[in-house]
Amino acid sequence: MSIIILRQIFLKKRINPARRAALGFAALIIAGALLFMLPVSSKARVWTPFLTALFTSTSATCVTGLTLINAGEYLSLFGQAVLLILIQLGGLGFMTILSLAFFASNRQIGLRNRIMMAQSVGTESLDGVVKLVRHVLCITGMAELVGAAVLSIRFVPQYGVLKGIWFGIFHSVSAFCNAGFDLTGSSMLTYKHDSLVLITLAALIIIGGLGFLVWEDILTKKSPKRLGMYSKVVLVTTAICLVLGTAVYFVLEYNNPETIGSDSAGYKLLSAFFQSVTTRTAGFDAISQNSLTDLSKVWGIILMMIGGASGSTAGGVKVGTAALVALTLYSVLRSRRDVVILGRRVEHSVILHAMSLMVMWLILTVAGAMLVSFADNRPILNAMYETASAYSTVGLTVGISETASIFTKILYIIYMFFGRVGIMTISVMFMTRSAKENEIRYPEGRFIIG
Numbered sequence: 001m002s003i004i005i006l007r008q009i010f011l012k013k014r015i016n017p018a019r020r021a022a023l024g025f026a027a028l029i030i031a032g033a034l035l036f037m038l039p040v041s042s043k044a045r046v047w048t049p050f051l052t053a054l055f056t057s058t059s060a061t062c063v064t065g066l067t068l069i070n071a072g073e074y075l076s077l078f079g080q081a082v083l084l085i086l087i088q089l090g091g092l093g094f095m096t097i098l099s100l101a102f103f104a105s106n107r108q109i110g111l112r113n114r115i116m117m118a119q120s121v122g123t124e125s126l127d128g129v130v131k132l133v134r135h136v137l138c139i140t141g142m143a144e145l146v147g148a149a150v151l152s153i154r155f156v157p158q159y160g161v162l163k164g165i166w167f168g169i170f171h172s173v174s175a176f177c178n179a180g181f182d183l184t185g186s187s188m189l190t191y192k193h194d195s196l197v198l199i200t201l202a203a204l205i206i207i208g209g210l211g212f213l214v215w216e217d218i219l220t221k222k223s224p225k226r227l228g229m230y231s232k233v234v235l236v237t238t239a240i241c242l243v244l245g246t247a248v249y250f251v252l253e254y255n256n257p258e259t260i261g262s263d264s265a266g267y268k269l270l271s272a273f274f275q276s277v278t279t280r281t282a283g284f285d286a287i288s289q290n291s292l293t294d295l296s297k298v299w300g301i302i303l304m305m306i307g308g309a310s311g312s313t314a315g316g317v318k319v320g321t322a323a324l325v326a327l328t329l330y331s332v333l334r335s336r337r338d339v340v341i342l343g344r345r346v347e348h349s350v351i352l353h354a355m356s357l358m359v360m361w362l363i364l365t366v367a368g369a370m371l372v373s374f375a376d377n378r379p380i381l382n383a384m385y386e387t388a389s390a391y392s393t394v395g396l397t398v399g400i401s402e403t404a405s406i407f408t409k410i411l412y413i414i415y416m417f418f419g420r421v422g423i424m425t426i427s428v429m430f431m432t433r434s435a436k437e438n439e440i441r442y443p444e445g446r447f448i449i450g
Contacts, residue, residue: 022421025061025062025090025417025420025421026417026421028061028086028089028090029054029057029058029061029062029417030054030057031057032053032056032057032060032061032082032086033050033053033054033056033057033058034053035057035079035082036048036052036053036056036057036079036082037049037050037053040076040078040079041075041076041078041079041082042074042075042076042079043073043074043075043076044074045076048069051406051409051410052068052069054413055067055068055401055409055412055413056068056069056071056083057086058413058416058417059181059395059416060083060086060087060090060179060181061086061087061089061090061420062090062393062416062417062419062420062421063087063090063091063177063178063179063180063313063315063393063420064179064180064283064315064389064390064393064394064395064416064419064420065174065179065180065181065282065283065284065393065394065395065396066283066386066389066390066395066397066401066412066416067181067401067402068401068402068409070185071083071181071182071183072182072183072184072185073185077166080166080170080183083181084169084170084173084174087173087174087177087179087181088173088177090177090179090420091173091176091177091178091179091208091313092136092137092140092177092313132212132213132216135212135215135216135219136212136216139207139212139215140176143172143176143204143207143208144169144172144173144176144204145172147168147171147172147175147176147200147201147203147204148165148168148169148171148172148173149168150168150196150200151167151168151171151172151197151200151201152164152165152167152168153196154191154194154196154197155167155168155171156168167183167184170183171183171201172204175200175201175204175205175208175282175284176204176205176207176208176313177208177313178205178208178209178281178282178283178308178312178313178314178315178393179282179283179313179395180278180282180283180284180285180394180395180396181395182284187284187285187286188201188274188284188285188286189285189286189287189288191286192267192271192286192287193263193267193270195270198270198274198286199270201274201278201282201284202273202274202277202278205277205278205281205282205284206238206242206277208281208308208312208313208314209238209280209281209282209307209308209309209312209313209314210234210235210238210308210309210312211234211308211309211310211311211312211314212311212312213230213231213309213310213311214230214231214234214235214309214311214312217230217231218231229341229342229344230320232342233319233320233323233324233341233342234309234319234320234323236323237319237320237322237323238308238309238319241276241280241303241306241319242273242276242277245275245276245277245279245280245299245303246269246272246273246275246276247272248276248296248299249271249272249275249276249296249299250268250269250272252293252295252296252299253268253271253272253287253292253293253296254268256291256292256293258288258291259271259287259288259291259292260272260287271286271287274286275287276303278394278396279300279303279304279394279396280303280304280306280307280308280314280316280394281307281308281313281314281315281316281394282314282394282395283389283394283395283396284395285396285397289385289396289397289398290382290398290399294381297381297382297384297385297398298381300385300388300396301365301384301385301388304316304388304389304392304394304396305317305322305358305361305362305365305388305392306318306319306322307319307392307394314393315391315392315393315394315419315420316361316392316393316394317354317357317358317361317392318357320354321354321357321358322358324339324341324346324350324351324354325354325355325358327339327341328351328354328355339351361391361392364391364415364418365384365387365388365391366384368387368390368391368411368415369383369384369386369387369388370383371407371408371411372386372387372400372404372408372411375405375407375408376400376404376405376408378400382398382399382400383400385398386398386400386401386412387412387415390412390415390416390419391415391416391418391419392419393416393419393420
């Protein structure tokens with residue numbers, strides 16, 4: 001079934017690139033679910049229920065990390081390999097991976113496939129998109145190999161050579177793709193005091209979350225002063241989120257004995273930093289999320305909404321979007337007509353796009369949380385935290401997903417898919433669609449605000 005869908009995606013001319021991308025992700029999810037159902041995918045050699053397999057496949061392909069099973073204990077080596085492939089394909093975009101076939105065969109890449117490649121890496125321009133994808137694959141391979149080597153230093157003595165190397169590879173890919181899946185059985189709770197593991201994972205998460213366009217700009221310009229406006233905004237906003245996020249978690253959880261209250265100041269800072277990194281995009285868990293204070297959960301929801309950069313493996317409305325909305329608010333309060341960033345005026349259509357994504361995130365997250373709270377009788381804050389985690393493809397959990405009703409599981413499957421594919425598709429449609437003036441201009445009407 002999934003093969004037929006994929007053939008339709010790449011052979012039918014009438015399917016536009018945005019729809020082809022969505023269908024491609026859907027086909028990949030279905031294929032993954034069918035593989036997870038097979039007895040060979042489980043250590044117990046049993047058939048996995050379809051809903052559980054579909055949830056796991058969706059979470060992996062959409063690089064979320066929410067799961068109904070313990071991947072390390074439940075999945076066989078074959079199942080873990082399938083999980084890793086789905087994470088890699090979902091993180092980079094299936095068209096980016098398929099471009100390897102074009103490169104290997106030296107085949108010419110047509111216009112439609114170039115559009116799909118541009119969509120996979122989050123750019124509206126087709127100029128140099130093939131070169132960009134080559135750089136994406138190189139950066140990804142280098143980062144994941146280095147991360148796997150460093151993590152193996154810790155995992156090999158603990159699990160043996162082969163298993164330790166496999167764990168290093170798996171967690172490196174999972175971190176770079178901001179997926180948050182783990183094979184240890186307790187996320188990173190076992191390594192909450194291990195600076196080597198946490199800092200390595202954090203570095204991979206940050207690199208993957210900056211976005212391929214920013215890294216291409218860094219490699220091309222080779223000087224901070226020559227970077228483009230968007231790259232500078234992403235780097236500055238990311239730094240602010242990391243520093244501010246660490247400080248807020250450090251203060252809010254300082255005396256909480258169920259999280260970091262009993263740790264030394266150094267370990268408290270390490271845990272706060274890692275929590276700040278993982279909450280925006282990744283979903284690795286170095287402290288119990290259910291034990292966080294209510295204020296920390298609220299702060300976590302805000303970080304989940306912000307997410308990573310456009311064209312990256314991260315989710316959320318994206319740091320650039322959040323920065324633009326904040327700067328728009330600043331301009332309005334200063335009674336300025338235009339939003340100006342680093343001497344460049346931002347088009348009003350782009351501002352409307354950013355605000356639309358933000359409002360859509362708030363509406364869908366609040367509505368989903370209310371439905372989950374009502375259907376499963378959960379505290380509204382926990383429901384909001386888990387729903388934001390699903391929609392922003394973060395993967396942090398307060399324990400709702402594992403014991404959720406069928407309704408909530410299906411709802412989270414939809415949210416994970418739309419959070420990864422829907423927002424990406426809508427963003428690219430906004431970027432690539434040329435602004436057309438309406439043929440009919442209506443007279444202005446007076447509308448009172450506030």
